[in-house]
Amino acid sequence: KAVKREFEKDKEYGYKHLVDLSGGLDSRMVSWVANDMGYKEQLNISYCKEGYYDEKISKEIAKYLNHEYIFKYLDDKKFLYDIEEITDKNFCAATYFGITGGNRLLKSLNMKIFGLEHTGQLGDALLSTYYQEKEENFSVPKFGEKGYSNYFECEFDESILKKHKNKEVFAIYERGFLGVCSTHFIRQNYTEVSSPFLDIDFMDMCLTIPFELRKNHNLYLKWIEKKYPDALHFVWEKTRVKMTKCWQIRSKIKLIGVKIKHIIEKYVMKKQYTDTMNPFEYWYSQDEKIREFLNTYYRENEEYLMQLENNDISQIKNMFEHSNAIDKMLVLTAIAGVKKIYVK
Template sequence: MSTDDYTFLIDGVILNKTELLGEAGQTSILDLIPTLLHQFGVKETLALLRGPFSGAILDRRARVLYSFGNQTGESAAFAHRDATGPTLSNSFDIMMRMLREAGAPITFDEHAASVMLSYGFMIDDHTFAQEITRIAPGCVISIDLEGGALNTEVYWSLKNDVACSVSTIVEAVSELDRLFRRAVKRCFDKDIEYGYGRHLVDLSGGMDARMVNIVARDLGYSSITNVTYSESRTTENRYAMRLAKQLGNDCLYHPMDGGRSALAPEQNLRLNSGMAFYSGITGGAFVLKSLNFTEFGLEHTGQIGDAVIGTFLSSPERRPPAPGTGAFSKVNTYPRNLHDAVDEELFIMSTRVFRGAMSSHLLRQHFTFAVSPYSDVDLLDFMFSLPLEWRIGHKIFALWIKSCYPGALAVPTTRLLPFRVNPVRHVQLFARKATGVLSRRAQNWLGQRNIPGSVAISRLGNSMNPLESWYAVNPKFRELVLDSSQKAREIPANDALQESLRKSFGKSSSIWDKVLGVTAVAMYEMYFAAFERQASA
């Protein structure tokens, strides 16, 4: 869309479009965006938008090009610039193919590979190609088309040092419920606006997606189809199916037995742009490919609920992040943090949450846009203004459920909630989780000694991503790991990266480390080795 002053392209979903139209006195998004740009400028306009979006804006008078993703990482934007000018895309895969066809030089980024082997996701603006950068969540780049200068500016960032608007935890629960209900309504109303009669909503045995479903029902949305995936004959499966039945929802279940969905890393990495390890949403990708999206609009998830209503921290003490904070690897620790972060939780949110967990939405958007009420910026801003003590140990989460939705625990949950909510269930769940940890350690011990036997596989399968179980029972998965370990030796990398690869595939490494190794090798094979083989043919 173009006006005399601006040309703009926005790909995604603006969840608060109706609210903004009313406030601006406009009737169309095509009129709304120019109005906001004239009134507030680019950064302030982007900060007003809610939902998954990315795009570009050309200020025609100033001759400045802007590009951006959304605030919380579920929509990405990538940038490349050389003598011919800038290239922008919301897909790393598409950009790589365009640049290869244009004959542009592309270099394997060893830094990105090292970060993947340690964290399991990118923690900064690097990608697996040195010449391509990801525009960080909440940031916008500006490119001066006359002078060539490129600048990055922050248009939104999560803060935990702002004044709290409530004085008691009871008041906080009331405001949390108000904001969460509004966030759910924003998401579900979008399906109706687009003319879809049914809502597609994730469901698991935990609490995050459960609360999305329960609140949606409480708001009056009735035509809900749940999608759930896990190992069969597990509590994850049983609780999700029971809850869907109790709510009166239709339910589509995809069994993940044996790990066949973990055998195609290239497929998932093309879809998530290599921003996180490939197996984060293996079951979900299989389900999405099988759905007829003429019947459904958005995919509604409970993503990052545990980090927003709760916290990853166990202590209220504010402290800077240590090397390896939030990382998946147990054998590779990247030697330094690459952010100027002074707060551990904000570092985890900007890396493991926005760049890691939300990367599953990057994959989903190749089928439909995914939305989570927990990533609503207004809810985020409020939750992080609260005293940390209220979020630690799911304290406010439990009080919210008890006060507002006491029936939410009629079906048991796999979430370990505070003891006072359900003492008997808490002890049972703690015992099961402890048994599962011991079983996984035993399985890892066998795997390190090349003994692929099964140790309490039923215990291992309770995870939504039971890699240990799959590695134990699926020889093709073990072959994939072995093949990747051999290809890793052929990557022309510096000594430090080669050592990290050896650790990832070493006998003492867990299956999670091996999956990080498979991810890094697959990215090199897809985008660099394959091109080099083709060029030399």
């Protein structure tokens, strides 16, 4: 029903279906189920570092389903220059680099022929769980977990925690709605955004499923195996293997190899981590123009930090001068946000 509600809205206005596709399960199943229901006029879009799993897997799935397909590689790193454009579009609600290539890809499309942008957002959180242990999942929520950075000490209104009955619900609201879904502000400059997993009836149903059935995608994978078995014959980016016979063992072996490779790259080759769709630290270390741009933007706009409290100013300056690329970009997001507020 959730899929039908979305895709029928496209048909109502005579639009083609614009569907995100990556190497994960969620966008895959949105596109797959819709295709199975007869919504075949899809354009699948994807973006990541060239050659990463998200590109390989999404390309194979789109070809199998006979969909149109557009891939944008991120190795040109041009989206990292869009600090003020993204901050303007998402009201500084989240990091400017969070949507990566999404903004530039949408900008390049003829959006007059497409309806909703269909995503798989929050599928992992709802059909699986945020935390692997039941006791932790249903424990009292607290601030400061799973952040981009631990460098900056933030103060929060503790009353926010009282609005959520446990860690999982807290994570869905604060990390899911306010974090992951903050990209909607950007996407809505081009079209409306949707995800079947955000359908309120479907969400309510998912959260009534016992923890043991949701944990580790147990019910999710069994549903796919029973209803859409062919979808498991493509690698899952998270496990690095196809979700077929003995996939758990094969995945453990594969991921051990990935860890060994990472250790060799880091300690022997002195190379930043590259096995991800967005290797920010690697790009920063290899590209002098990126380093120069980020540093120049900071120097030219540092004055806007004066609008903040003295303690925050000191922390932010130290954070930029003595931390990694992601921390630096967090600082620039904050500066761009302050600039947006105070520049008349």
